[in-house]
Amino acid sequence: MWRLRLFICAAILLTGVRLRSAEIESAATLRLQGRYSEAMERYLELRESQPVQAILGLSRCYEETGDASRAIGVLQEADATTAKHPLILSRQAALAFQRGDYAATQAFVDKAIAADATNVLAKWLAAELHRVAGRLEQAEQGYGKLTDMYNTLANVSRAEDIRVFGWAASRAARWNRRAEDFRVLVNDLLPSALEKDPHYWPAHVDSALLFLEKYNRVDAKSEIDKARSINPHSADVLAVDALLSLQVMEFEAAEKSVQRALEIRADHPRALQVAADLHFASFQAQTALEIVERALKGNPRDELLLGRKAAAYGLLDGMQDGPSERMREVMTAVTASNPHCGIFFESIGDVFDLTRKYPSAAVYYERAAQSMPQLIQVPGKLGMIQMRLGEEGRAGELLKQSFAADPFNVRVKNTLEVLDLLQTYAVIETEHFVIRFDRGQEQVLAEHAAVYLEREVYPQVTKLLGFEPPSKSLFEIFSRGRNSSGHAWFSARMVGLPSIGTVGACAGKIVALASPNEMSKPFNWARVLKHEFIHVVNLQQTHFNIPHWYTEALAVLYEEQPRPPSWNAILARRARADALYNLSNINLAFARPRNFENWTLAYCQAELYAEFMLAEYGEDALIKMLQAYADNITTRQAIKRCYGVELAAFEADYRAYVDRVVADLPRRPEEQEESFAALQRAVNEDPQDATALARLARAHLARGARPKARQAALAALKIDPREQEAAYVMARLYLSIGEVKRAMAMLDARLDRREPHAGVLALLAGLHSKAEAWGQATELYQLGRKRWPHETKWLQALAKLYLQSGQNAKLAEVLRELATLDGDNATFRQKLADLAFQRGDFAEAADWANQSLQISVKDADMHALKGQALLEQEKSADAAAALRTALVLDPSRDAWRFILADAYVQAKQNDKAKAVLEELLERAPDFPGAATLLESIESE
Ligand SMILES: [Zn+2]
Structure with a gap:
């Protein structure tokens, strides 16, 4: 009997609750959607009839809109009966906990539990109070009790309570390394809160945080986007979004989210x-x-x-x-x-x-x-740091431990894969370096890198910087393997995620490099190795205190490359716009470049700082600053200590220095990219303006409107018969119908040799070149080169012309200039090596061949050419090494085998010579001279 009665009572109670909660629920929905003022209005209306729920709702609205004192105040103002309600008490406890008032938290928790032993939030806070006092065992018991409670309850009615159970469950899962529980949390528990209330975005936020902890950006982002679509005005959501952006170093996005969050809740x-x-x-x-x-x-x-x-x-x-x-x-x-x-x-x-x-x-x-x-992320984070410090053995242990506890952590998983890959890598160890690489793909590169680092980089850099690292530096070269590119492996090696934009990076004791042989744009690997080794030395000699700008300044300076024309162009533009960096914001540009131009400018300006310091404060200026940073003083203090000047004066002198550099750069012709409409308007305003007409003609030509182009160009020439742009347009029109002579006559008559028009000059020179009128073409290209010394196209055109006309001496001269301007170009260097070899300058030939190999190390012909050039200089041992490499890369070249045998003979290594000759004769029994050479060795 009593069971039935109980049932009826419960039914009445439930209906009652449901009736009352319909209005509260609609207010809660408004609040969850971020419509706070409407929600507050509703809650205020319900304050009399349903004080507990209304006050709770109001308190949350105040909190979420940044009024912390009202969030508490509204609870304190509750009447005596309401104030004793367990939900009000636990809310008071939560707010006290959030402001770090643990005594008050404890008091409210005790009262709440006394009023209702099943108050979920109060029980969670009780456990949390244990945790923050270091009573970890009790805390864990508390989380465990909540989990038990959740499991025994048939139904949890409030989404908020499900969330708290989720907190307890995830804490318990982390502390007890129950990885599987995360799946349950994300797949079952948190979605069940959303089943209770589809507007309950905090469930999405908690899911996002779990994914974020695992560096699972895609799923975290998707949860955050869902939360945001429900409530676009929640600071909680925006803060997690910011955390997510920060995790992948998207600083600009993080800043945006933070700003919006703080506008809502300061x-x-x-x-x-x-x-x-x-x-x-x-x-x-x-x-x-x-x-x-x-x-x-x-x-x-x-x-x-x-x-x-x-x-x-x-x-x-x-x-x-x-x-x-x-x-x-x-x-x-x-x-x-x-x-x-x-x-x-x-x-x-x-x-x-x-x-x-x-x-x-x-x-x-x-x-x-x-x-x-108990902290689940720490071993993984420590493992990542040990990776950066080059302690791969220790890192491996930690990461394995971390992976066992949490197999969902993407960063740890990726890094373990890197370690696994490295197990298969070969090692070259020299006096100061350890180089790890894929034997099958990068043997040649690794050997050359080892020689270059040990023979050239180490002595030079350690002397310049006045410091030798106490232990060997580890260099790792990553190549394609296991379905990932060398660059992806490189990025995973450095940060555990595929997000780095560069090709080389340094973490203080190790350097990682993406294989230059598989990048779409070739780069000078030797320069990158040197650059990164400078960082290695700088970071260690200053106990990692060197600011970003200064180590980049030194790295770029000692690359010993002239400033590329593209850098000069950016520098000049930004200097004229007064938009340069200074020492207080340049680090920001390295860490958070908003675009490629800013990034380039930061490197360019950093190098100029170093140049300026050398020019202004003498040869030891750079080392002095390194010592100052080793003592961990700020840049301001360092400048005062080293140079005896205030930062402001230093900056002013630097700026004057930059202005002098910029003044020496020629102004580029102002390329006015005006819109078509603007060009047309200019002509309408002044139909007698020949320049405007000519520009319009060119715009018509670009759009393929030839009759209109012709009309405007002729009109311009009628007003000003010397108008070069109009002549250019007419010449192009003549060429389009095959009238080459008329085109040349048109250009020839109008070209102004003192103020040449780039288009006229290039077109006319090209036509002369085509007609093999080398003299005229050369004269015109030289004119362009003189007029626009920072544009390489004139040099390139000259190189092509000299090549076609067989003027080798002049070709070499132009190529040398081009090679200096473009440190990443192997072709120029290959051609220079060929030319030097042809004219019998073997020292230069070997040098250019070597330089081309520093970009394109797998070029068998260049190794062979270098070997022959060395042999001609009687450097037979090095010659043999180069020829051996050439044959590794291309074993089909029997002619090289013969030269290699010769090199061995000269190096007095007859056994090796014999072996090579025997191999050669087996492959090509009639190879001229081979048999004779072999006989002569055997007869010795
Ligand atoms: Zn760098």
């Missing part, structure tokens, strides 16, 4: 945290610290923020002698209130990782792991 702790991280990432620790301090006002016990505060002190004060006094103070205070503050130490490690202070990051990740082995 006190949002995670948004402020990302804002600080963005400053850390651009080496502005002081600004980051100020933001962190602002955030700490909202919760002085937030371990994530306190970790960032301690790290900021570490960055500002230097870590070479251990933590500074104020950093130590923060650590003492945090460890006193929580002896197991792993999150705090992890946060310090994160900042040092972000600011590339890898040795320090390792120290604090290690401490995080010790003080809280």
